[in-house]
Amino acid sequence: MDIISSCSQVQQTCMQARHSGRTLALVPTMGYFHQGHLSLMRWAREYCDLLVVSLFVNPAQFGAGEDYQHYPRDLDSDVTAASEEGVDILFTPGQGSLYPEDYATWVEVEGMSGKLCGRSRPEHFRGVATVVCKLFNLTCPHKAVFGQKDWQQLIIIRKMARDLNIPVEVVGRPIVRQEDGLAMSSRNAYLDREQRKAAPMVYQGLLYARERFESGLTDPGQLERELERYYQKNLPQGEIDYVQIVDCNTLDRPDTLKPGALAAVALKLGPARLIDNILLG
Numbered sequence: 001m002d003i004i005s006s007c008s009q010v011q012q013t014c015m016q017a018r019h020s021g022r023t024l025a026l027v028p029t030m031g032y033f034h035q036g037h038l039s040l041m042r043w044a045r046e047y048c049d050l051l052v053v054s055l056f057v058n059p060a061q062f063g064a065g066e067d068y069q070h071y072p073r074d075l076d077s078d079v080t081a082a083s084e085e086g087v088d089i090l091f092t093p094g095q096g097s098l099y100p101e102d103y104a105t106w107v108e109v110e111g112m113s114g115k116l117c118g119r120s121r122p123e124h125f126r127g128v129a130t131v132v133c134k135l136f137n138l139t140c141p142h143k144a145v146f147g148q149k150d151w152q153q154l155i156i157i158r159k160m161a162r163d164l165n166i167p168v169e170v171v172g173r174p175i176v177r178q179e180d181g182l183a184m185s186s187r188n189a190y191l192d193r194e195q196r197k198a199a200p201m202v203y204q205g206l207l208y209a210r211e212r213f214e215s216g217l218t219d220p221g222q223l224e225r226e227l228e229r230y231y232q233k234n235l236p237q238g239e240i241d242y243v244q245i246v247d248c249n250t251l252d253r254p255d256t257l258k259p260g261a262l263a264a265v266a267l268k269l270g271p272a273r274l275i276d277n278i279l280l281g
């Protein structure tokens with residue numbers, strides 16, 4: 001595995017590979033790898049000749065007062081894990097090379113970026129879209145692979161690629177969970193023992209929502225209220241950011257519950273802001 005931190009070097013290597021007919025896949029990450037990340041790499045490895053994983057904790061997607069400084073980092077262990085997955089290039093740019101002092105260009109996917117997580121993190125998706133657009137330009141992948149845990153991110157990136165005519169297929173892969181149902185996330189490292197014990201309730205709530213849908217509930221507003229009550233009762237230490245039922249492609253609120261509706265939740269449990277979602281039907 002090559003570890004490359006220079007933008008020009010990764011771009012030259014990837015462009016040459018693409019021109020010579022190799023298939024490229026990119027898995028963008030912020031590191032501190034867990035099985036969720038590794039599942040994306042494994043899927044991409046099967047598909048491509050050249051697998052690039054980027055590892056960059058992107059300051060532009062963190063708001064003031066968020067956890068940029070404390071975000072978990074462990075480069076040595078990430079290098080070992082990526083190399084065991086057969087990654088060809090681990091791209092680890094420095095902050096100054098992606099955002100030099102005179103940096104001035106931002107990518108904003110309007111509409112969707114203000115919903116769900118965008119309500120409490122207003123600059124977040126502008127930072128995500130910008131860095132992912134830069135990563136696409138640097139690595140020119142045929143496919144880029146993202147996790148469905150960050151559902152909103154996935155569809156925003158897909159829309160950005162379509163709107164900007166970037167020739168990449170944006171692939172979404174299923175959420176990998178711990179045995180007790182908690183969605184794997186680097187931020188789970190922030191949970192203390194009690195919080196970790198309580199955290200699987202986030203997913204239990206989503207299973208409850210799916211059950212209510214399957215038993216015939218059709219009113220999205222009622223399901224949101226029931227799910228909120230579920231969390232208040234079963235996860236009282238959690239501070240709800242949002243509990244929303246949305247159309248999985250547009251993130252708009254559907255008039256009535258039907259297959260393709262997504263139940264999405266974000267809540268703070270101690271220092272960790274956890275997100276999760278489930279497709280209904």
Ligand SMILES: Nc1ncnc2c1ncn2[C@@H]1O[C@H](COP(=O)(O)OP(=O)(O)OP(=O)(O)O)[C@@H](O)[C@H]1O
Nearest residue numbers: 029030031036146147149150175176184185186187
């Ligand atoms: N449990 C998971 N299952 C599948 N994919 C995941 C999972 N967790 C993260 N991913 C995906 O891995 C990619 C990189 O995500 P990132 O490095 O931010 O990890 P994370 O665990 O989501 O961290 P955070 O705690 O910041 O949410 C994203 O496409 C994300 O959706």
Ligand SMILES: CC(C)(CO)[C@@H](O)C(=O)[O-]
Nearest residue numbers: 028029030058128131150
């Ligand atoms: C896509 C991403 C790597 C952009 O920084 C990040 O938002 C993430 O890890 O999900």
Ligand code: BAL
Nearest residue numbers: 030061062124150153
């Ligand atoms: N995977 C999401 C990255 C973030 O919350 O900044």
